[in-house]
Every structure is written in structure tokens, then in C-alpha cells.
Amino acid sequence: MPYFEQTYRQQVQQMQQMMGDNYDAAIFDNQATRMEVLENLITRQAMLADARRARITVTPGEIQKAILDQHADLRDANRQVRHRGATSGCWRPMA
Numbered sequence: 001m002p003y004f005e006q007t008y009r010q011q012v013q014q015m016q017q018m019m020g021d022n023y024d025a026a027i028f029d030n031q032a033t034r035m036e037v038l039e040n041l042i043t044r045q046a047m048l049a050d051a052r053r054a055r056i057t058v059t060p061g062e063i064q065k066a067i068l069d070q071h072a073d074l075r076d077a078n079r080q081v082r083h084r085g086a087t088s089g090c091w092r093p094m095a
Contacts, residue, residue, distance in 0.1 A: 004038060
């Protein structure tokens, strides 16, 4: 499977998981979403090339810390949402 199609399908699956019953395939199955995925792939590849040229490396421990920090930020955001009486299920993507 071509890299773009694989990445596109992964993003769609992530949105399905995040949105659950609120997921609407029509929102994501369009040219704009495909262009966004393509732009993200190009940006990612350019950043990787720059990092290689600059010989930037990241240790597994640094990656794990970044992931844990991101999870903590998401937990804090969810707590704030619940504190305000809303749920993440009531959020809708902007058209």
C-alpha cells in the first residue's frame, strides 16, 4: 500500500476512535483532508531531512518523556472540560 494511503487511513481511523459515535465519514472523505495529510507528510519528511543533516538525535527516554507529558496535558484538558460541565463528545470539528 502506498505510504500516503496508509497514512490517510491511519488518520481516518484515529478520528473514528476519537469521535466514536459522532464520527461522520463525509467530513473527512474529501480533497481538503487528503491535501492536509499530504502537506503533513511533506512537512514531516522535510523535518526529518533537516534533523538528519543537523545530526539531531532523540533517545528513547526523551521520546517516552514527551509522550507522557502529552498524555498529562490531555488529562489536564479533559479535567478542565469536565469541570466546566462539558464533555469531549459534544465537540464538533469545524467545517
